[in-house]
Amino acid sequence: MGCFPSTLLEQIQKGSSASLDKADKSVAKTKFLEVNSVSTAGAATTTTIHINSVPRGSKRGKLLGMPFNPFRRDIGRGVLHHRKSSLALTPEEEPFDINRGPNELKYGLIIPNIKHQLKLLLVFAQLDPVSETFTKAAEKLGFEVTLCHTDISALEEYQTKSHDLVIVDNRITKAFDNDLLCRSIRNTRGSQHTVMIAVVKKSAFERDDITITSLLESGFNRCLIETTNLLTCVNEMILLKHSDIRIMAQHATCQALYTALDKCKDLVIVTDDTYKFQYMNTACERQLGLRQEDTLGKTLQEQLVYDTVQINTMGSSLLRAREWSGPMTLKRKSTQDPIVTSCKAVPFSCAGRMPTHFILVFDTNSIDPNMLSQSRGSIHSIRRGSTDVRSVGSDYLRRTSLAKLNALPLEAPITKVIGLIDQIRESLGSNPQAIQLIDRVEDILKSSELYVSHVKEDSKVKADEPVVSDLITALLSKTPQPTLSASSRRSSNDSSVFRPSRTGLIKAPAAIRDLLETSLTWEFDIFKLEDLSRRRPLQHLGMNLFNHFDVCGSLNCDEKTLSNWLTVIEANYHIENSYHNSSHAADVMQATAGFLEKERMKSIMEPLDEATSLIAAAAHDLDHPGKSSAFLSNSNNPLAILYNDVTVLESHHSALMFKLTLGDERVNIFKNLDRDTYKLARHNVIDMILATEMTKHFEHLAKFVNVFCPRSSIGSDMDQPDDYNALLSPENTTLVKRMMIKCADVSNPTRPLRICVEWARRIAEEYFQQTDDEKMRGLPVVMPMFDRATCSIPKSQIGFVDYIINDMFEAWNAFIDMPELLTYMRQNYIRWKEFDEQGHTTLSDIQKLQATVLSPSVSSAIKSD
Numbered sequence: 081m082g083c084f085p086s087t088l089l090e091q092i093q094k095g096s097s098a099s100l101d102k103a104d105k106s107v108a109k110t111k112f113l114e115v116n117s118v119s120t121a122g123a124a125t126t127t128t129i130h131i132n133s134v135p136r137g138s139k140r141g142k143l144l145g146m147p148f149n150p151f152r153r154d155i156g157r158g159v160l161h162h163r164k165s166s167l168a169l170t171p172e173e174e175p176f177d178i179n180r181g182p183n184e185l186k187y188g189l190i191i192p193n194i195k196h197q198l199k200l201l202l203v204f205a206q207l208d209p210v211s212e213t214f215t216k217a218a219e220k221l222g223f224e225v226t227l228c229h230t231d232i233s234a235l236e237e238y239q240t241k242s243h244d245l246v247i248v249d250n251r252i253t254k255a256f257d258n259d260l261l262c263r264s265i266r267n268t269r270g271s272q273h274t275v276m277i278a279v280v281k282k283s284a285f286e287r288d289d290i291t292i293t294s295l296l297e298s299g300f301n302r303c304l305i306e307t308t309n310l311l312t313c314v315n316e317m318i319l320l321k322h323s324d325i326r327i328m329a330q331h332a333t334c335q336a337l338y339t340a341l342d343k344c345k346d347l348v349i350v351t352d353d354t355y356k357f358q359y360m361n362t363a364c365e366r367q368l369g370l371r372q373e374d375t376l377g378k379t380l381q382e383q384l385v386y387d388t389v390q391i392n393t394m395g396s397s398l399l400r401a402r403e404w405s406g407p408m409t410l411k412r413k414s415t416q417d418p419i420v421t422s423c424k425a426v427p428f429s430c431a432g433r434m435p436t437h438f439i440l441v442f443d444t445n446s447i448d449p450n451m452l453s454q455s456r457g458s459i460h461s462i463r464r465g466s467t468d469v470r471s472v473g474s475d476y477l478r479r480t481s482l483a484k485l486n487a488l489p490l491e492a493p494i495t496k497v498i499g500l501i502d503q504i505r506e507s508l509g510s511n512p513q514a515i516q517l518i519d520r521v522e523d524i525l526k527s528s529e530l531y532v533s534h535v536k537e538d539s540k541v542k543a544d545e546p547v548v549s550d551l552i553t554a555l556l557s558k559t560p561q562p563t564l565s566a567s568s569r570r571s572s573n574d575s576s577v578f579r580p581s582r583t584g585l586i587k588a589p590a591a592i593r594d595l596l597e598t599s600l601t602w603e604f605d606i607f608k609l610e611d612l613s614r615r616r617p618l619q620h621l622g623m624n625l626f627n628h629f630d631v632c633g634s635l636n637c638d639e640k641t642l643s644n645w646l647t648v649i650e651a652n653y654h655i656e657n658s659y660h661n662s663s664h665a666a667d668v669m670q671a672t673a674g675f676l677e678k679e680r681m682k683s684i685m686e687p688l689d690e691a692t693s694l695i696a697a698a699a700h701d702l703d704h705p706g707k708s709s710a711f712l713s714n715s716n717n718p719l720a721i722l723y724n725d726v727t728v729l730e731s732h733h734s735a736l737m738f739k740l741t742l743g744d745e746r747v748n749i750f751k752n753l754d755r756d757t758y759k760l761a762r763h764n765v766i767d768m769i770l771a772t773e774m775t776k777h778f779e780h781l782a783k784f785v786n787v788f789c790p791r792s793s794i795g796s797d798m799d800q801p802d803d804y805n806a807l808l809s810p811e812n813t814t815l816v817k818r819m820m821i822k823c824a825d826v827s828n829p830t831r832p833l834r835i836c837v838e839w840a841r842r843i844a845e846e847y848f849q850q851t852d853d854e855k856m857r858g859l860p861v862v863m864p865m866f867d868r869a870t871c872s873i874p875k876s877q878i879g880f881v882d883y884i885i886n887d888m889f890e891a892w893n894a895f896i897d898m899p900e901l902l903t904y905m906r907q908n909y910i911r912w913k914e915f916d917e918q919g920h921t922t923l924s925d926i927q928k929l930q931a932t933v934l935s936p937s938v939s940s941a942i943k944s945d
C-alpha cells in the first residue's frame with residue numbers, strides 16, 4: 081500500500097464530501113506524488129499505480145491514474161488559448177487538462193460528459209464491512225448509489241437506470257450467478273458504456289486461479305480486491321472515474337458523432353494512412369452501393385476511386401499533414417459508373433506529427449443529380465413523356481454513349497461539358513426546338529475534330545472565288561485525295577553534309593553589316609539581304625539575331641557551333657523553291673525576333689524560350705520540297721508513308737533538324753545543355769514547328785483567343801484582359817509561342833507592300849509549279865485554280881487575308897501591341913483590291929507592277945530568281 085499525501089488523507093479522514101471533491105482535484109493536481117502501489121486494483125489492467133515524481137510545473141503527472149498522452153489531439157483554433165507552452169508547436173502536443181470542461185472548448189475536442197452525477201449500482205448479496213466501505217466511498221465522491229442484494233433486482237435496476245458503474249460482489253460465489261448477471265447486463269442495449277467491476281477475495285489473485293479470467297470473459301472490466309479501507313476504496317473509485325468511466329463516456333460521445341455522420345448528406349470516409357477504410361457513413365454506403373463490412377481493411381483505390389493519380393495528388397498534401405480539396409472520381413460498386421464529386425480531405429493524427437488517419441468528405445451538391453442514386457436515369461424520359469421509339473432509342477443511345485464516356489478512367493473537360501448539357505436538356509422541359517438544338521450541340525461537341533475548319537457551305541466565297549476556296553481548302557484540309565500514282569523524291573541528304581569553313585567565322589561584307597543594323601525593324605528588306613548574301617540570308621541574319629538574343633549564352637554554346645548550325649540548316653533548304661527556301665526561313669526568323677523584342681514578349685519569355693523560338697523559326701520549313709503535304713500523300717512520297725499522312729511536312733522539318741543537329745558535334749548547338757534543359761528545349765522547338773501546320777490553324781487561334789482575348793469574338797475589336805501576367809501558366813505560354821511562330825510564318829501580307837507582293841508572287845509561283853507537276857504526273861490537282869494561265873493572284877491574296885490573316889493578326893496585335901502589322905495588312909489589302917479591279921491578275925501582270933510601281937530592290941530580287 082502506498083502513501084497518500086497528508087493533505088488528502090486529512091481531508092478524507094475529515095469525511096466531508098465537499099472536501100472530498102476538493103481532494104479529488106487535489107489528487108489530480110498533486111505534484112511530487114509517489115504512490116507506489118494501490119494493491120486493490122485487479123490483475124486485468126493495472127494492479128499498481130505509479131504516479132511518477134515530476135517537477136512542479138511539468139505537464140506530466142497531472143493526471144492521476146490516466147495514461148499520460150502527450151499527443152492528445154485537441155483539434156482546432158478554438159483550443160489555442162488553452163495551450164500552456166509556446167514550445168508546444170501543435171495542439172496535439174498539449175497534455176490533456178483535466179479541469180477543462182466542455183464549455184471552455186470552442187470546438188474540435190470530443191470530450192465526455194463526466195461532470196454529471198455518476199450512477200453506481202452496487203450488487204452485494206449481504207451487507208458487510210466491504211459493502212459498507214464501497215457505499216461510503218461512493219457517497220463521499222457524490223455518486224448516486226443503488227444497492228441491490230439479488231441478481232434479478234440488480235438487472236431490473238440496471239435496465240431502468242443504465243448505471244455508469246456496476247460493482248458486483250464476487251466473494252460469495254453461491255449467492256447468485258455473477259457470470260449470468262454480467263452477461264445479462266452486457267446484453268442490455270448501451271451497456272458498452274458501463275464499467276463493470278467484480279470484487280474478489282485477495283486469495284483469488286494469490287492462487288492464480290481461473291476466477292479472474294472467467295470474470296473478465298463474462299464482461300467485467302476489472303477485478304478489485306476486497307477492502308475495508310475507505311481511503312483505498314475512494315482512490316479506486318477516483319481512478320475508475322478518470323480512466324475507465326471517462327473512456328466509456330468518450331465512446332458514448334463518439335457514438336453521438338457517428339450518428340451525426342450517419343445522418344449527414346455528404347459522403348464521409350475515414351481511412352488509415354495507407355488509404356485502408358476504417359469507416360464510411362450511411363450516405364456513402366447508399367450512394368456508392370458499398371457496405372462498410374465489405375470495405376473495411378480494403379483500400380480506396382480497390383473499392384472506390386477511379387484514378388490513382390487523383391489519390392497520389394491528394395496524398396502528396398495529406399502526407400505533409402495538409403488539407404487537400406479537389407475533384408475526385410468515385411465509382412459506384414454495382415455499375416462501375418463514375419461519379420464526379422468535389423472532395424475535401426483532412427489529415428488526422430492520433431499520435432505524433434505524422435497523420436494516422438485521413439478523413440474524406442465528398443460534397444453531394446457537387447455530384448451530378450442524375451448520378452445520385454435516388455434520381456438516376458428516369459427524370460428525362462418521364463418529363464418528356466414520349467413513347468416514340470426513335471426518341472426512346474436516341475435517348476438510350478445518348479445515355480449509353482455518355483455512360484461510355486463517363487466510364488473512362490480519366491475525366492476530360494468534354495465529359496463534364498456533355499454532363500452539363502444533359503442537365504440543361506433536363507431543364508428544358510418539353511421545348512422540342514430547344515432540345516433539337518441542344519442535341520445538335522452535343523453531337524458537334526462529341527466530334528474529335530472540334531477545331532478543324534471547313535469552308536462554310538453557305539459561304540459566297542466558295543461560289544464567287546474558286547481560287548480562294550481552293551487555297552483555303554488546301555491549307556486547312558487534312559485529308560489528301562487518294563491516288564494510285566507513285567512518285568520519286570529527290571534525296572535531301574546530299575546537302576546535309578557539313579563541310580567546315582577553313583577560315584572560321586566569316587566577317588560579313590560591310591553592306592550586309594549595314595543592312596543588318598535594321599534587322600529588328602518590321603520594314604527589314606529580306607530580299608536585299610538575299611541579294612547581298614548570294615542567297616544565304618539565313619547564315620547572316622541568323623547569326624546577327626542569335627548574337628542579339630545571346631543564344632550562345634542561353635545554350636552555353638560557342639559562336640562557331642551556332643554558325644556551323646546555321647550553315648547546315650541553310651544548306652538543307654531548297655534553293656530552287658521559289659517560296660519555301662532559306663529566305664523564307666530567314667524572314668520567319670526575323671519576324672520572330674521582331675515579336676520577341678516587344679515588351680509583352682520580353683516579360684514572358686525566358687532566355688531559353690527566346691533561343692528555342694529563333695531556332696524553331698530558322699528550321700521550321702527545313703527540306704521543304706516546294707510541294708504541300710497533300711501532294712506528298714497523293715504521290716505516296718516516303719515521308720507521307722513514314723508519317724501516315726499526318727502532319728507530314730512539319731514532322732519532317734522538326735525530325736530532320738534534330739537529326740542534323742545531333743548527328744555532328746560541330747553543329748550540335750544543344751551539346752552543352754543538361755538533360756532536363758535539353759528536353760525542354762527540344763520540346764519547345766518541336767511544339768513550335770508542329771504549330772505551323774495550317775490544318776490546325778483555327779485550333780491554335782481559338783485556343784489563343786479563348787485565353788488572351790476572352791471577351792472578344794473574332795473579327796470584332798479585341799478586349800484585353802486586365803492582367804496578362806495572371807494568365808501566364810506554362811500551358812498558356814505555349815499558346816503564345818505557337819501563335820508567335822504562326823504569325824511569323826504567314827506575316828508576309830503584313831509587311832510593306834513591295835515585300836508583301838514579292839512573297840505573294842513567290843508562293844503563287846510555287847503553287848503553280850505544284851499544279852504543273854500534278855497535271856504532268858497524273859496526280860489529283862490539289863488547287864486547280866492555281867493554274868499559271870488563269871489564276872488571279874490579287875483575289876487569292878484577298879481571300880488569304882480574309883480567311884486566314886485578318887483575325888489572327890487582330891488577336892496577335894491585341895496581345896503584342898504592334899499596330900504596324902494591321903496598318904500594312906489593311907493598306908496591302910486595299911492595293912490588292914485595286915490591282916484586281918485594274919486587271920493586274922496574272923503572274924506576269926504582277927511582275928510588271930513590281931518592275932514599275934514597286935521598289936527597285938524587289939525588282940532585282942526577281943531578276944536573280
Ligand SMILES: Nc1ncnc2c1ncn2[C@@H]1O[C@@H]2COP(=O)(O)O[C@H]2[C@H]1O
Pocket residue numbers: 551555701772774825826828829839840843876877880
Ligand atoms: N501570301 C500568301 N498567299 C497564299 N498562301 C500563303 C501566303 N503566305 C503563306 N501562304 C501559305 O500559308 C502556309 C503556311 O505554312 P507553309 O509555310 O507550310 O505554307 C504556306 C503557304 O501555303
